[in-house]
Structures are given as C-alpha cells and as structure tokens.
Amino acid sequence: MSGTTVAVDSREESPLIKCLHCSLPIGTGQRSAFCCHGCEAVYSLLHEGELERYYALRSGPGTPVVDRPAPSRDLSWLVEAYQDDSTETQRHLRLDIQGIHCSGCVWVLEKTFSRRAGALKLMTNPALGKIELWVAPEFPLDEWLYSVERFGYRFGPSLKDSDARVDSLLLRVGISIALALNVMVLSAALYVGLEEGLLYRVFRALSYGLASLSVVVGAPIFFRSAIAGLRNRVLHLDVPISLGIALTFAGSSWAFWTGRDNALYLDSVSVFIALMLLGRYLQERVLSANRNRLLASEGTEGLRSKRLSNHGIEVIKSLEILSGDQLLVAPGDLVPVAAKLLSPQALVSTDWISGESRARQHREGGALQAGSFNAGDQAFKVEATTDFDSSPLQALLCPSSQSDAAAHETGLIRTISKYYVAAVLLAALGGFSGWLLASGSLVAALEVATAVLVVSCPCAFGIATPLAHELVQSRLRGKGLYIRNGDFMGRLNNVQSIVFDKTGTLTSGQLTLAPSAELDALTANERDVLFTLASHSNHPVSSAVCRELRPKEPTLLDHTCVTELPGMGMECRLEGGRYRMGQHRWATDESAGEGTVFVCDDRILAPLSLLEEVRSDAHSEIKALSDAGYKIYLLSGDSPDRVARLAIDLGIEADNALASQTPTDKQRWLQKHDRGDMLFVGDGINDSLAAKTASCSGTPALDRPFMASNCDFYLGTSNISPIRDALSAAGTLMRVVRRNLAFAVIYNILAIALAWAGLMRPWLAAILMPSSSILIVLATTISLSPRSARWKS
Amino acid sequence: MEVLILLLFVSLILAASGVGFFAWNLRQKSHEHGDRLALLPLDLDDES
Numbered sequence: 001m002s003g004t005t006v007a008v009d010s011r012e013e014s015p016l017i018k019c020l021h022c023s024l025p026i027g028t029g030q031r032s033a034f035c036c037h038g039c040e041a042v043y044s045l046l047h048e049g050e051l052e053r054y055y056a057l058r059s060g061p062g063t064p065v066v067d068r069p070a071p072s073r074d075l076s077w078l079v080e081a082y083q084d085d086s087t088e089t090q091r092h093l094r095l096d097i098q099g100i101h102c103s104g105c106v107w108v109l110e111k112t113f114s115r116r117a118g119a120l121k122l123m124t125n126p127a128l129g130k131i132e133l134w135v136a137p138e139f140p141l142d143e144w145l146y147s148v149e150r151f152g153y154r155f156g157p158s159l160k161d162s163d164a165r166v167d168s169l170l171l172r173v174g175i176s177i178a179l180a181l182n183v184m185v186l187s188a189a190l191y192v193g194l195e196e197g198l199l200y201r202v203f204r205a206l207s208y209g210l211a212s213l214s215v216v217v218g219a220p221i222f223f224r225s226a227i228a229g230l231r232n233r234v235l236h237l238d239v240p241i242s243l244g245i246a247l248t249f250a251g252s253s254w255a256f257w258t259g260r261d262n263a264l265y266l267d268s269v270s271v272f273i274a275l276m277l278l279g280r281y282l283q284e285r286v287l288s289a290n291r292n293r294l295l296a297s298e299g300t301e302g303l304r305s306k307r308l309s310n311h312g313i314e315v316i317k318s319l320e321i322l323s324g325d326q327l328l329v330a331p332g333d334l335v336p337v338a339a340k341l342l343s344p345q346a347l348v349s350t351d352w353i354s355g356e357s358r359a360r361q362h363r364e365g366g367a368l369q370a371g372s373f374n375a376g377d378q379a380f381k382v383e384a385t386t387d388f389d390s391s392p393l394q395a396l397l398c399p400s401s402q403s404d405a406a407a408h409e410t411g412l413i414r415t416i417s418k419y420y421v422a423a424v425l426l427a428a429l430g431g432f433s434g435w436l437l438a439s440g441s442l443v444a445a446l447e448v449a450t451a452v453l454v455v456s457c458p459c460a461f462g463i464a465t466p467l468a469h470e471l472v473q474s475r476l477r478g479k480g481l482y483i484r485n486g487d488f489m490g491r492l493n494n495v496q497s498i499v500f501d502k503t504g505t506l507t508s509g510q511l512t513l514a515p516s517a518e519l520d521a522l523t524a525n526e527r528d529v530l531f532t533l534a535s536h537s538n539h540p541v542s543s544a545v546c547r548e549l550r551p552k553e554p555t556l557l558d559h560t561c562v563t564e565l566p567g568m569g570m571e572c573r574l575e576g577g578r579y580r581m582g583q584h585r586w587a588t589d590e591s592a593g594e595g596t597v598f599v600c601d602d603r604i605l606a607p608l609s610l611l612e613e614v615r616s617d618a619h620s621e622i623k624a625l626s627d628a629g630y631k632i633y634l635l636s637g638d639s640p641d642r643v644a645r646l647a648i649d650l651g652i653e654a655d656n657a658l659a660s661q662t663p664t665d666k667q668r669w670l671q672k673h674d675r676g677d678m679l680f681v682g683d684g685i686n687d688s689l690a691a692k693t694a695s696c697s698g699t700p701a702l703d704r705p706f707m708a709s710n711c712d713f714y715l716g717t718s719n720i721s722p723i724r725d726a727l728s729a730a731g732t733l734m735r736v737v738r739r740n741l742a743f744a745v746i747y748n749i750l751a752i753a754l755a756w757a758g759l760m761r762p763w764l765a766a767i768l769m770p771s772s773s774i775l776i777v778l779a780t781t782i783s784l785s786p787r788s789a790r791w792k793s
Numbered sequence: 794m795e796v797l798i799l800l801l802f803v804s805l806i807l808a809a810s811g812v813g814f815f816a817w818n819l820r821q822k823s824h825e826h827g828d829r830l831a832l833l834p835l836d837l838d839d840e841s
Binding site: 174178182198199 | 797798801805808811812815816819822824
C-alpha cells in the first residue's frame with residue numbers, strides 16, 4: 001500500500017516491523033507493511049468507511065485478521081438468535097461474536113450499527129464476546145452482519161454465558177478484602193495496648209465475627225477443591241491452603257473462647273484468605289478471557305445442512321441426516337456424511353479432513369468423503385450414503401472431556417503439596433510435643449502448635465504462583481498466544497519434541513502462484529486478459545492468479561466475453577485472439593500435457609502452477625526451535641511428495657516427516673511416541689484426535705471453535721513465533737516458581753523456628769506474613785516483567 | 794468511649810455499604826462491558 005509508513009518497535013535491539021493494522025510483529029522476510037492479507041484488507045476498509053478512530057481507541061495490539069469469514073456465508077442459524085420478547089415492531093437478538101477485544105472494536109460495531117436504518121440499541125460485551133441488539137423490522141440484519149464480518153469478526157449462535165465461577169470468585173475477593181482490612185484495623189488496636197474494657201471486648205468480638213465471616217465467604221472455594229482433589233487422590237495446592245485455613249481458624253477459635261490472646265491470629269486468617277482468593281481470581285481471569293475470546297464449540301450440534309425435499313430446500317441439523325437423503329452443498333459448505341455426487345461435477349477440498357492441500361474435481365457418481373468442502377463456485381447435489389450417526393465427524397468433533405485435561409496435570413505442584421502438608425503437620429506436632437514435655441503446660445503447647453500452623457500457611461507461595469502464571473499468560477496474549485488450560489505451562493516445560501501438521505499449520509492454507517519467467521514476461525495487455533479471466537472464477541488457481549496480479553494494478557476488461565467451461569477453464573475472445581486459462585489439454589487442444597496454463601490461440605503464454613504458501617516465519621522458527629534442541633516432526637495427511645518437499649524446504653529431517661496420515665494414524669503415532677514431552681500443533685478436523693492425545697496441543701485455527709476447544713492454546717496471529725515464546729516463557733516461569741518455593745521454604749524454617757522458641761506473637765505474624773507476601777510478589781513481578789532479559793525469547 | 798463505639802458502628806455501616814455496592818455492581822455486570830461504558834462520553838462528543 002503506497003503512502004503508508006511502517007511501525008517500528010524501538011525497544012528491541014534490531015528494528016522490529018509491526019503490522020499497520022494489528023501492530024503485532026511481522027515475520028522476517030515479509031515485504032508488506034501488514035502481517036497478512038486480512039489485515040491489509042481491513043486496514044483499507046476502515047479507512048474507506050471513515051472509521052480510522054478505531055486505531056486511536058484501541059488499547060495495545062489488535063488481532064490479526066488471519067482468516068476472514070466467507071463474504072456470504074450461511075447465516076441460517078440466525079433464526080435461533082431471536083429472543084422471546086421480540087415483537088412486530090422491535091426484534092431482539094442475542095449473538096456470540098469472535099474477535100472483539102477492546103474499545104476500538106466496540107466502537108466499530110456501534111458506529112456501523114447506528115449508521116443503518118432501523119437500528120435501535122446495541123449492547124456489546126467484549127469480556128464475554130457477546131452482543132445483544134434491538135432492531136426495527138427494516139434493519140438490514142444480514143447485510144450488517146456480513147459488513148461487520150468483513151472487518152475480521154465472526155458471528156455465531158448465542159452459546160456462551162457469563163462464567164459464574166469467575167463472577168462468584170470476584171464477589172468473594174471483594175468481600176474478603178473488605179473483611180480482612182476491617183479485622184486488621186481492629187486487631188491493630190489490640191496489638192498496641194487495648195487490653196480491657198468495653199471497647200476491648202467489642203473489638204475482640206467483632207474481629208472474631210468478621211474473621212469467621214471471612215472463613216464462611218472465602219474458605220469454601222479451597223475446601224471444595226481440596227476435598228475433590230483428595231477424593232481423586234490428587235494433592236494439589238488447595239490441600240495445604242485448606243489445611244492452613246482450617247487449623248489456624250480452629251487454633252484462633254480456641255484462643256478466643258479461652259481468652260488466650262497470645263494465640264489469637266484472626267487478622268492473619270482473614271488476610272491469608274483474601275490473598276489466596278486474589279491469587280485464584282488472577283489465575284482464572286485470564287483463562288476465562290482467553291476461552292471467551294472465540295466462539296463456543298457446538299460440536300456436531302452446530303452443523304447445518306440443506307436437505308432437498310418435495311417442498312424445496314429445508315435447513316436441518318446435520319445430525320438428522322439419514323442415508324438416502326439428497327443434500328444441496330453450496331460453495332463453501334461442508335459435506336457432513338459420506339455421499340455420492342449427483343451433479344455432473346464438483347470441485348471438492350478435503351484439507352479439513354485429510355490435510356490434502358489441493359482441491360479435487362469429482363464426476364457424477366463419485367464418492368465424496370464426510371468432511372469435504374465445496375471448493376468451487378457452483379452448488380452441487382449429493383446423496384447421503386450413510387446416516388450422520390456413522391459419520392467420522394461424530395468422533396472428530398466430540399469435545400475432549402475434563403478428565404483428559406486433568407490427567408495432564410503437572411506433577412510439580414502435587415509433589416510440593418504432598419511434602420508441604422507432611423512438613424507442616426510434623427512441625428506443629430513437634431512444637432506441641434516439645435513444649436508439652438519441656439513445660440508440662442498443655443496451654444503453652446497448644447499456643448506453639450497454633451503459631452506454627454499460622455506462620456507456615458503457604459501464603460507467599462499461594463499468591464506468587466498464580467500471579468506468575470497471570471503475568472506470563474497476559475504477556476503471551478500480547479504476542480498472540482492464548483492459553484486455555486491453567487496447568488498448560490507446567491506441561492509445556494517438559495516438552496522436548498514439537499509435532500506440526502502441514503496444511504494450515506506450517507503453511508497458511510492458501511495457494512500462491514509459482515514464480516515463472518513467462519509470467520513476468522507477460523505484456524500489460526496479456527496481464528489484463530489473464531486478470532479478467534481469473535476474476536470470473538473462484539477456483540483456487542484463479543484466486544491465486546488474482547492475488548499475484550493485483551499489486552500490478554491490472555485493468556478489468558470487457559467481462560461479457562468471458563465464458564467458463566466447467567471443469568476445464570475460462571475462455572474469452574479479445575482483439576481477435578482466443579485466450580484460455582485452464583487445463584493444459586483443453587487450453588491447447590493437445591492430447592498430452594499436465595497442469596494449468598494461460599494460452600493465446602494455442603500458444604502457451606505462461607504455465608500457472610501453484611505452490612503452498614508457507615507461513616512467513618516458518619523457516620526461521622523451525623530453525624530456531626531445532627537450534628534450541630527441540631526435535632521437529634511433521635505429520636500430514638497430504639501426499640508424500642508434497643510433505644517431503646516442505647520438509648526439505650523447512651529443514652526437517654526426512655525420517656521425521658510422515659505423509660498420508662489419517663486422523664487415527666496421527667493419534668496412534670502420538671500414543672506410541674509421546675512420553676509427556678510432545679507438543680502437537682494442528683488446525684484441521686483431522687488433527688482433533690491427535691490434539692486430544694498429545695501432552696500439549698495448540699492450534700492456529702480460529703474459524704473452527706471445536707479445534708481450539710480441544711487444545712491448550714490457540715494462536716491469534718498469522719505467525720508461529722509465539723510457540724517459541726511460550727516454550728521460553730514456560731522455562732522462565734518454572735524457574736520463578738522454584739525460586740518462590742525456595743523463598744517460601746527459608747521463610748517457613750525461620751518462622752517455625754521462632755514459633756518453636758515460643759517467640760511468635762499475633763502482632764509479629766501480622767507483620768511477617770504480609771511482608772513476605774509483598775516481597776515475593778515484587779520479586780515475581782520484576783522477574784517476569786518485559787524488561788527482564790531472561791523473559792525475552 | 795461511647796463515641797468510639799458510635800464511630801465503630803458508623804464505619805461498619807460504611808464498610809457494609811461498600812461491600813453491598815460492590816455486589817450490586819457485579820450483578821449489573823458492568824465489569825463485562827466496561828469497554829462500552831468507557832465509550833459513552835464519545836457519544837456526547839459526536840452529538841455536539
């Protein structure tokens with residue numbers, strides 16, 4: 001785009017070029033000012049629509065428009081979006097939306113909405129990714145939805161709901177902090193000398209009442225989780241936290257009712273609960289935001305098909321398809337079951353189901369695989385040869401169960417928790433026994449035991465670990481990697497091998513025209529003719545030709561002369577010449593010859609062969625990952641020659657590049673080789689079984705909610721570089737967690753020593769516990785700040 | 794001394810009101826569409 005300037009990140013040592021639209025770094029080797037075609041298109045659209053204010057309102061980097069929805073995709077699911085309170089004069093709809101993340105997005109939505117006749121009210125909820133709109137009957141709903149989707153957003157049926165767990169957590173955090181602050185103020189009066197009288201009794205009773213309330217409000221979160229963990233024989237961090245709360249409160253209750261102020265740690269209990277809840281909320285907040293950013297996956301429930309009946313075409317759920325049903329498959333639509341082609345011919349893509357990058361032409365009577373897409377520009381008819389129940393999509397679209405995710409839980413926290421619980425109980429028992437034997441006083445022994453339990457609460461560790469995760473997850477969000485599972489970073493730290501799918505993962509899924517001298521040598525007039533021919537078809541070759549020629553600003557000639565011979569190519573007569581773009585044999589009227597060519601009167605002007613577009617940073621990232629010691633594998637459903645070619649191009653060892661892999665082949669391979677140290681990255685439905693099986697999994701596919709819902713992370717950028725950032729971050733995170741653990745151990749040894757010596761007092765605990773927490777929080781924040789050299793990948 | 798108890802009572806009422814307002818605000822779900830609420834002043838700009 002002429003006249004534009006390229007944004008440069010001056011903080012980095014070498015200038016880092018950023019996309020003009022999304023502001024994310026552009027992969028090395030990219031010559032454009034944009035990271036992808038989508039961003040370039042949306043940048044132009046925003047300027048054409050006088051919506052440049054979007055860039056001023058947006059906070060931080062945006063989202064690359066990697067994969068824009070088809071311009072007129074099926075919106076038949078809209079009928080379910082109308083709410084019951086819709087009337088003749090006012091319609092009320094609720095929809096999910098993918099891609100909104102900031103005030104700029106909300107502003108674009110509201111501006112485009114209010115510019116249309118019949119717009120009444122729009123409520124956008126970026127945190128949940130939902131919109132609610134009230135419109136008059138004349139409002140052009142479909143047109144508005146299509147126009148918004150051109151900016152890279154994507155609408156879907158309303159499936160997401162507010163995360164009640166996070167909302168409830170936030171409420172508990174607020175109440176617990178208010179209670180803790182009040183108990184601290186009241187306790188401070190007791191510490192500085194209030195020892196008798198009415199006010200003393202009121203303050204003491206009030207402290208106990210508020211601390212009890214704090215336990216009632218905050219503790220159930222940890223108790224429930226700890227009990228569930230123990231039932232499943234899993235010792236996670238909530239077990240020592242729960243034990244700390246229960247025993248400290250029990251000890252303080254005993255001190256309150258027996259008048260032993262030396263063992264009254266009510267403020268410590270309240271502060272501990274508030275900090276633990278805050279840590280938990282921080283951790284849940286980012287994960288919940290990452291999950292809500294995409295449309296929810298309906299699995300097979302969300303698939304719709306067009307069934308042909310005596311009454312015409314009816315849109316049905318694909319689940320209802322029976323063998324023998326006749327279906328109409330529009331351009332871009334899915335064939336949900338194995339079927340027989342009834343139309344004379346069809347161009348069908350199976351990249352989603354098999355990973356094969358090229359679309360194939362099928363003839364009448366040909367068998368179509370379930371999961372194929374109509375890649376042509378004509379609708380075709382098929383007859384289902386199986387019920388949907390027998391479709392392989394059933395298994396592939398089935399979401400992974402929670403138990404699968406739990407099985408991957410990192411062992412570090414479990415080990416820590418096990419030893420932590422044992423050590424604390426032993427220390428308390430030791431202190432109790434020692435003082436009972438030495439002094440013979442049960443009261444003194446109980447005071448020491450309570451002191452040990454209070455000071456050994458995993459406060460510092462409990463707040464710093466979630467904070468560290470939150471910081472890392474937020475930073476990775478900024479780089480375009482969105483984590484969905486809380487324990488992912490722990491598992492990622494064990495990764496030694498990375499397994500990539502090919503089509504749509506290492507390649508962008510788009511085909512580009514192979515460079516050729518003949519193509520470069522075309523005259524301006526021949527280029528205009530070729531562009532005119534290609535503009536009349538959405539065949540992958542035509543699309544690639546248009547993309548290649550558009551920067552040279554060709555002229556669209558008289559389109560009325562263009563004719564298409566389905567399955568063969570395009571033809572036009574201009575200035576006395578007959579131009580053809582299509583299959584070699586047809587275009588040249590010769591009996592031999594392969595591939596697609598552009599000819600004039602049987603003279604070949606240029607061959608038109610296609611190459612898969614490799615992601616802009618794939619070469620540099622694969623090399624960097626290999627240099628860092630990771631083993632790289634390529635598992636693809638595509639043909640051996642194309643897989644081998646890409647492996648050589650990217651520098652992947654030939655033995656590590658496996659072709660013609662079915663979804664179950666990929667799953668079996670991972671079952672055999674994954675020892676808890678493999679990361680799988682794939683995008684198609686044929687990768688869903690592998691994603692569920694691998695120790696760690698990720699996807700660059702944002703247009704297929706089912707895939708992201710089966711993975712630990714998804715990429716919101718056209719680059720794969722965030723994967724290396726995440727691997728680097730996982731190492732840094734684990735180092736910080738281990739250092740925090742070491743700090744917690746040293747702090748606890750010193751504090752327990754004070755308690756055993758009988759020197760621990762409530763006022764001292766009130767100083768020590770928050771101080772240690774603040775110290776470790778600061779250390780964690782500094783270690784994981786963007787300026788920290790170790791954090792940079 | 795009595796005035797301290799009165800002050801204590803008033804401060805507790807204030808704290809309880811704060812918690813109550815916080816809970817009410819959560820129920821309104823304002824935190825979920827803060828971005829939209831932040832744009833409301835711009836609407837006034839556009840009208841003027």
